[in-house]
Amino acid sequence: MNRAPLVAAVLAWYEENARDLPWRRADASPWAVMVSEFMLQQTPVDRVLGPWRDWMERWPQPAALAAAPAGDAVRAWGRLGYPRRALRLHQAAVTITDEHGGRVPDDRAALLRLPGVGPYTAAAVLSFAFGQRHVVLDTNVRRVLSRVAAGVAYPSPTPTRAEEALAEEFLPSGQAAAARWAVASMELGALVCTARSPRCSSCPVSSACAWQSAGKPAWDGPPRRGQSYTGTDRQCRGVLLAVLRSSDAPVGREELLAGWSEPAQAERALASLLADGLADQVGGRFTLPH
DNA sequence: CAGACGTGGGG
DNA sequence: TCCCCAAGTCT
Numbered sequence: 148m149n150r151a152p153l154v155a156a157v158l159a160w161y162e163e164n165a166r167d168l169p170w171r172r173a174d175a176s177p178w179a180v181m182v183s184e185f186m187l188q189q190t191p192v193d194r195v196l197g198p199w200r201d202w203m204e205r206w207p208q209p210a211a212l213a214a215a216p217a218g219d220a221v222r223a224w225g226r227l228g229y230p231r232r233a234l235r236l237h238q239a240a241v242t243i244t245d246e247h248g249g250r251v252p253d254d255r256a257a258l259l260r261l262p263g264v265g266p267y268t269a270a271a272v273l274s275f276a277f278g279q280r281h282v283v284l285d286t287n288v289r290r291v292l293s294r295v296a297a298g299v300a301y302p303s304p305t306p307t308r309a310e311e312a313l314a315e316e317f318l319p320s321g322q323a324a325a326a327r328w329a330v331a332s333m334e335l336g337a338l339v340c341t342a343r344s345p346r347c348s349s350c351p352v353s354s355a356c357a358w359q360s361a362g363k364p365a366w367d368g369p370p371r372r373g374q375s376y377t378g379t380d381r382q383c384r385g386v387l388l389a390v391l392r393s394s395d396a397p398v399g400r401e402e403l404l405a406g407w408s409e410p411a412q413a414e415r416a417l418a419s420l421l422a423d424g425l426a427d428q429v430g431g432r433f434t435l436p437h
Numbered sequence: 438c439a440g441a442c443g444t445g446g447g448g
Numbered sequence: 449t450c451c452c453c454a455a456g457t458c459t
Contacts, residue, residue, distance in 0.1 A: 187455040226445030
């Protein structure tokens with residue numbers, strides 16, 4: 148099957164329907180793109196917009212962030228979730244400043260050495276910030292390809308080798324077109340080919356979609372693992388960290404643990420926050436890291 | 438490699 | 449209301 152017409156249709160659709168996101172503007176720096184990618188790991192666009200603007204205003208270059216205490220990054224991260232990402236972004240800024248002259252590296256190996264940068268983020272930065280040709284396989288693209296090409300409602304839990312190869316088939320050969328396809332296919336997944344209620348009637352490639360042709364069969368693969376949350380250590384960590392974020396002064400142990408009803412679990416959570424570097428102990432009190 | 442890791446909004 | 453899901457990475 149020739150992928151070119153489908154790719155062209157998605158590119159044309161993107162021209163008309165792309166969101167005007169600040170990190171997509173022509174004047175967005177590689178750093179601006181990288182910050183957005185960290186924030187967008189598992190966090191919806193709408194919630195990222197505000198913190199991203201504040202972050203870029205405060206730390207317009209990696210060196211600015213590198214010069215700040217890690218705790219400032221954690222506090223500025225606010226409620227985006229998975230605060231270890233803030234720590235990793237801070238550490239990445241330090242490495243970029245110390246080892247890359249303050250510039251976000253434009254090669255894959257160097258990017259992958261940065262904390263918090265995995266296969267997806269590396270490809271995204273190279274594609275979006277530097278216009279390079281890379282397969283950018285995020286959850287949106289994986290879902291689009293799963294439906295369009297495989298006729299299946301959802302992709303497997305983790306990317307496979309076959310998926311990578313399939314994605315490569317769709318990737319235009321030219322650099323610019325490849326980079327364009329990367330954003331466009333992601334955008335289609337985010338706006339039209341969504342997980343819950345796909346808008347197939349407004350999809351530019353519905354006529355070429357295997358899933359559509361098959362009558363949009365329901366997911367019959369292994370049950371998709373839900374993430375329980377209430378009562379978990381994760382929730383507890385979140386509660387404790389929220390206390391630290393909201394306080395300028397160091398917080399006493401009693402006060403810190405008071406927000407959680409299970410003392411043993413709270414102790415364990417606090418220990419893990421300290422181990423992760425998300426909290427510091429100064430005397431008998433606790434703060435965000437310095 | 439399965440599980441840990443936050444948080445909030447929409448169906 | 450409750451459940452699912454959101455531009456993943458790390459161990």
